[in-house]
Amino acid sequence: MMTETPPFTIEQFYKFVSEKKLMAAECVECGTMHLPPRPLCNGCFSSHMKWVELKSGGKLLTYTVIHIAPKRFESLAPYPVGIVELEDGLKLPGIIRDIEHEKISVGMRLEVGFETVESSGWPVWPRYFFKAP
Amino acid sequence: MSWRKGGSTSLSSKPLATIISAGLSKFGRREGVYGRELFAEAVKEAYDRCPNLDPRRDIKALFVGHMGESYEHQGHTGPTLADWAGLLPVQATRVENACASSGVALRWATLAISSGAYDAVMVGGVEKMTHRTTPEVTEYLAMAADYPFEQWHGITFPGLYALMATAHMHHYGTTEEQMARVAVKNHHNGALNPKAHMQKEVTLEKAMTSRVIAWPLKLYDCSLITDGASCLILAKPEIAGKFTDTPVHVIGAGQASDAIGLYERESCTTLKAAQLAGRDAYKMAKAKPQDIDIAETHDCFTIAEIIAYEDLGFCSPGDGGRMIEEGTTEIGGSIPVNTSGGLKAKGHPVGATGVGQAYEMYLQLTEQAGRRQVEGATVGLTHNVGGSGATATVHIFRRA
Numbered sequence: 101m102m103t104e105t106p107p108f109t110i111e112q113f114y115k116f117v118s119e120k121k122l123m124a125a126e127c128v129e130c131g132t133m134h135l136p137p138r139p140l141c142n143g144c145f146s147s148h149m150k151w152v153e154l155k156s157g158g159k160l161l162t163y164t165v166i167h168i169a170p171k172r173f174e175s176l177a178p179y180p181v182g183i184v185e186l187e188d189g190l191k192l193p194g195i196i197r198d199i200e201h202e203k204i205s206v207g208m209r210l211e212v213g214f215e216t217v218e219s220s221g222w223p224v225w226p227r228y229f230f231k232a233p
Numbered sequence: 234m235s236w237r238k239g240g241s242t243s244l245s246s247k248p249l250a251t252i253i254s255a256g257l258s259k260f261g262r263r264e265g266v267y268g269r270e271l272f273a274e275a276v277k278e279a280y281d282r283c284p285n286l287d288p289r290r291d292i293k294a295l296f297v298g299h300m301g302e303s304y305e306h307q308g309h310t311g312p313t314l315a316d317w318a319g320l321l322p323v324q325a326t327r328v329e330n331a332c333a334s335s336g337v338a339l340r341w342a343t344l345a346i347s348s349g350a351y352d353a354v355m356v357g358g359v360e361k362m363t364h365r366t367t368p369e370v371t372e373y374l375a376m377a378a379d380y381p382f383e384q385w386h387g388i389t390f391p392g393l394y395a396l397m398a399t400a401h402m403h404h405y406g407t408t409e410e411q412m413a414r415v416a417v418k419n420h421h422n423g424a425l426n427p428k429a430h431m432q433k434e435v436t437l438e439k440a441m442t443s444r445v446i447a448w449p450l451k452l453y454d455c456s457l458i459t460d461g462a463s464c465l466i467l468a469k470p471e472i473a474g475k476f477t478d479t480p481v482h483v484i485g486a487g488q489a490s491d492a493i494g495l496y497e498r499e500s501c502t503t504l505k506a507a508q509l510a511g512r513d514a515y516k517m518a519k520a521k522p523q524d525i526d527i528a529e530t531h532d533c534f535t536i537a538e539i540i541a542y543e544d545l546g547f548c549s550p551g552d553g554g555r556m557i558e559e560g561t562t563e564i565g566g567s568i569p570v571n572t573s574g575g576l577k578a579k580g581h582p583v584g585a586t587g588v589g590q591a592y593e594m595y596l597q598l599t600e601q602a603g604r605r606q607v608e609g610a611t612v613g614l615t616h617n618v619g620g621s622g623a624t625a626t627v628h629i630f631r632r633a
Binding site for chain 1: 367368371372375381382383384385386387388389391392395396397398399400403444445446447448449450494495497501
């Protein structure tokens with residue numbers, strides 16, 4: 101009996117994050133990689149996908165330091181966030197942790213880390229973040 | 234950088250629709266006034282400008298931009314505003330494309346006229362925001378950004394444009410000072426606009442030393458939280474003369490979409506949707522960037538105006554910072570941008586902004602812009618962006 105493939109949803113992406121895995125969906129028909137995963141390929145309209153685990157290293161494309169934060173992030177402010185380019189050209193935004201703000205620069209290598217804390221209420225999505233490799 | 238003027242008066246494109254009247258509420262902190270009442274204020278001005286119009290007889294549809302139900306606990310804005318405009322039982326449709334809501338409404342109103350379905354329609358927009366606290370407004374505006382990957386990871390709206398600014402600085406050497414110059418210019422213009430939210434000049438030093446919101450963006454790099462409403466009345470070009478002696482034609486109307494997440498897009502230094510919307514608008518208008526005499530661009534943050542110059546072909550990619558520095562886009566420069574004060578100083582009641590930009594174009598192209606009038610302006614462009622660029626619309630207007 102084959103195990104059923106988990107659905108290609110954002111919910112499932114975050115379930116993998118809770119298992120400390122960064123997973124993307126690859127379209128089996130045309131090879132396009134999707135991060136976040138999606139149930140319908142926006143390249144060829146196929147819904148035939150497979151899960152691919154990504155390496156956690158990447159390059160910082162751009163960043164900012166948020167001083168005025170939304171309520172649930174107020175205690176963290178000021179905090180840096182950036183967009184990191186992972187392998188296959190896939191990009192992911194997130195908070196950068198444990199690096200002095202002055203030492204952050206475009207092009208630097210970062211690595212994905214995983215939070216274990218889960219939130220209550222919708223949505224129950226653990227956060228990933230970026231840190232020095 | 235040289236800006237060559239084209240022969241704009243000779244643009245031969247066929248009008249898609251014609252603005253026969255326009256109105257704008259006072260923008261600002263409008264305490265004790267409800268959104269629909271602001272809309273009535275804009276509508277009243279449009280009716281007063283156009284005594285030959287019999288609104289209930291002539292206006293056959295209303296398209297209205299409105300972004301957020303949260304502000305006033307009020308959705309279903311279309312028929313509500315139709316009622317407050319005195320237009321019941323007119324067919325009324327609300328359009329929601331974040332900060333581009335009324336720009337998109339304007340485009341579909343234009344296409345509704347050019348399709349032949351209607352002789353005259355009203356298009357408008359409204360947002361009442363200032364009665365909410367800044368954290369509340371921040372949260373409501375953030376809804377225009379991706380939730381599961383951007384909002385969920387603490388990225389605010391200024392944060393998204395800050396990510397673009399950092400990338401632009403890195404790739405092209407754009408500076409914080411160049412961004413601050415956008416604020417200085419737009420505050421100067423806003424001081425000439427009696428309907429602007431902030432009618433005071435700001436110095437370069439003050440702009441550059443204001444508190445950091447999302448580095449590298451500071452307070453004066455950000456547009457204002459504002460209450461306001463806007464309205465235009467559009468008619469078929471062939472019958473516009475029945476209503477007004479000073480019609481303004483809509484000759485180009487482009488729109489495009491992109492991924493909602495900034496991180497999913499090809500580039501952080503350009504808004505592809507704006508480039509595509511501009512390309513389509515220029516094509517419809519049979520115009521080139523050099524034909525544009527005056528523009529209102531979506532300066533929700535100062536970096537957005539710099540990127541707009543590039544996306545609209547006013548300068549080459551990467552030259553936007555230099556363009557502001559050289560004064561090309563000041564009143565008196567060869568292509569004045571945001572003569573109204575822009576979102577930066579006139580204010581940004583999000584749902585009202587797109588049509589509010591067209592209102593400024595109407596005033597400029599009919600020589601009614603008072604102290605900020607650009608002499609001889611014949612062809613104007615408006616550029617309205619939703620969210621961090623998942624929606625963009627560009628319109629081109631010509632004095633009749």
